[in-house]
Amino acid sequence: MDLREQLLKLTEIGIALSSERNVNNLLDLILAHARNFTSAEAGTLFTREGDNLRFQVTQNDVLSERLGSGNTGRFLRDKTVPITKTSLSGFTASTGEVLNIPDAYSIPSSSEYHFNDEYDRKNNYRTRSLLVVPMKKPNGEVIGVLQLINARDGKGQIVAFHGDFERLVLSMASQAAVALSNALLTLDLKQAYLDTIMRLAIAAExxxxxxxxxxxxxxxxxxxxxxxxxxxxxxxxxxxxxxxxxxxxxxxxxxxxxxxxxxxxxxxxxxxxxxxxxxxxxxxxxxxxxxxxxxxxxxxxxxxxxxxxxxxxxxxxxxxxxxxxxxxxxxxxxxxxxxxxxxxxxxxxxxxxxxxxxxxxxxxxxxxxxxxxxxxxxxxxxxxxxxxxxxxxxxxxxxxxxxx
Ligand SMILES: [Fe+2]
Ligand SMILES: [Fe+2]
The missing domain is CATH 1.10.3210.10 (Hypothetical protein af1432)
Incomplete structure (x- = not known):
């Protein structure tokens, strides 16, 4: 994809994201688009909850092929991880920086963050390249993290994420952050509305x-x-x-x-x-x-x-x-x-x-x-x-x- 195509694609994604009002669908969509854009074999989307990150969606083409259809990551759904600089997603959530890691298993031991291989071990999977991107609102607040795993080249070989993707995915993730916070706001409003009418109705009865x-x-x-x-x-x-x-x-x-x-x-x-x-x-x-x-x-x-x-x-x-x-x-x-x-x-x-x-x-x-x-x-x-x-x-x- 040349730059023009990439920008067009980004615009299309932005429109698609801003028109999805269902929060769960939106989360799936954000991750799917980000993976598609970067040709990533797998990925995880976290949302921020106070001092923690919550696993929301995990998609993995290799595992879903191996384990049959369906989303392979729902088992992680209720898990949260504390935001500390020692994990990759935590590092990105606390600093707002993008991490582009060619090989998860070759991160120097001197670095602040480390790769947690639990997912790989449990699923007999091998993570290599990683692109970890914050979902930042326009005010700079990080409301989630996208972790893209194993970029593939045209021949299906796993390669490092191209440097160009860092800014492009960062921009896409910002659009996603706006769409997500709008969808959550709508949900809150609906909930408040429903709560109010329920209580009014109860008062009447x-x-x-x-x-x-x-x-x-x-x-x-x-x-x-x-x-x-x-x-x-x-x-x-x-x-x-x-x-x-x-x-x-x-x-x-x-x-x-x-x-x-x-x-x-x-x-x-x-x-x-x-x-x-x-x-x-x-x-x-x-x-x-x-x-x-x-x-x-x-x-x-x-x-x-x-x-x-x-x-x-x-x-x-x-x-x-x-x-x-x-x-x-x-x-x-x-x-x-x-x-x-x-x-x-x-x-x-x-x-x-x-x-x-x-x-x-x-x-x-x-x-x-x-x-x-x-x-x-x-x-x-x-x-x-x-x-x-x-x-x-x-x-x-x-x-x-x-x-x-
Ligand atoms: Fe009645
Ligand atoms: Fe009634």
């Missing part, structure tokens, strides 16, 4: 017989149904985020009605029904797309497919699809879990009730998707069946979000 774990479960059921209906991962995530607010309007219903143990009178029930329109009023005019969905869900989650629901008696496709999905999830959870006024219905019986409701209470397509999603729904049901620790489970990361 605090006086109610419903429990915090109901909100969690029904949101996850809703997401599972949406997934089975063919929603994109983004769409599924939106439902997951929007569903918790479905009963936010209960905040405006009086305790006398909300906490009444017996059957409600007609007049009381009419008051209770207002939680839909109150919820909609709270969420009215929101700008964020997720809150717009929350709005339509809060308003329409008690509408029924046959038009016998409330508040407006809307029918079939006049009811927003999000609300039709949430209706199935909400009723299923209400049936299959304990409330202070009733025992839990057995899982299978609750499933049968949902099926029976197809075309009457529920959109038949949503019920079909519910059946298709049953393996996942069963899993959620089991995992979140106990009420103990519901609060901390609620604040944990949602399954679609995973921080590396």
């Amino acid at each position: 605090f006086r109610d017989t419903d429990t915090a774990v109901h909100i969690r479960r029904m949101s996850m059921y809703s997401a599972a149904i949406a997934e089975a209906m063919g929603y994109s991962p983004d769409g599924v995530e939106q439902i997951l985020y929007a569903a918790p607010m479905h009963d936010i309007g209960k905040i405006g219903v009086s305790d006398r009605i909300l906490l009444k143990p017996g059957k409600l009178t007609d007049e009381e029930f009419a008051e209770m029904k207002k939680h839909t329109t109150i919820g909609a009023a709270i969420l009215e005019g929101a700008e964020a797309p997720v809150l717009k969905l929350s709005h339509e869900i809060a308003l329409a989650h008690h509408e029924k497919w046959d038009g016998s629901g409330y508040p407006y008696g809307k029918k079939a496709e006049d009811i927003p699809i999000t609300a039709r999905i949430v209706a199935v999830a909400d009723v299923f959870d209400a049936l299959s879990s304990v409330r202070c006024y009733k025992p839990a219905m057995p899982f299978d019986k609750a499933v049968a009730m949902i099926k029976e409701g197809a075309g009457k209470h529920f959109d038949p397509a949503c019920v079909t998707a519910f059946e298709k999603a049953l393996p996942k729904i069963t899993q959620i049901y089991r995992e979140y069946s106990d009420e103990t620790g519901a609060m901390h489970k609620l604040t944990g990361a949602m399954p679609v979000l995973s921080r590396p």
Whole structure:
């Protein structure tokens, strides 16, 4: 590759990296591009966590050929190493310098850093050339380290990394650092957002017989149904985020009605029904797309497919699809879990009730998707069946979000 080609390639990589929002995919992509750019047979990507470096991704063409398909380095995933100048990655992380080492086993013993041959020994692998590059943000902060292993020439022979690569990979790693810190920031924001709406929803239901774990479960059921209906991962995530607010309007219903143990009178029930329109009023005019969905869900989650629901008696496709999905999830959870006024219905019986409701209470397509999603729904049901620790489970990361 001549310089022009290299620069073009770098630009392409920069664009590819900045458009990947999923952190795990991004980490894989960064390492894959860096290896491809330098013709490196293997590599490892570390991210910085305080005074440590965490192994995130390891790729190794030789080992994956030998061990079959798949990523060969996931076993390292939870390992961290302290940042000290004695290791290669630690040296780069603390000094911000690039290390270009022709042979890992010929590093003079007088040098500050040493090569750790544990990986080689464990995997019967031979590391020779190494290029260790810091992932620096524009402010100079090192947020990760790329370690590229065994450059190959055109004939497949292992050679030292060409000196030109030092600056080029350093520049690529800086772009990667920006993309990564943006993706992490987005993830943090999402997490903060989810945490906030969960707590808001819990606050609204605090006086109610419903429990915090109901909100969690029904949101996850809703997401599972949406997934089975063919929603994109983004769409599924939106439902997951929007569903918790479905009963936010209960905040405006009086305790006398909300906490009444017996059957409600007609007049009381009419008051209770207002939680839909109150919820909609709270969420009215929101700008964020997720809150717009929350709005339509809060308003329409008690509408029924046959038009016998409330508040407006809307029918079939006049009811927003999000609300039709949430209706199935909400009723299923209400049936299959304990409330202070009733025992839990057995899982299978609750499933049968949902099926029976197809075309009457529920959109038949949503019920079909519910059946298709049953393996996942069963899993959620089991995992979140106990009420103990519901609060901390609620604040944990949602399954679609995973921080590396
Ligand atoms: Fe409701
Ligand atoms: Fe509910």
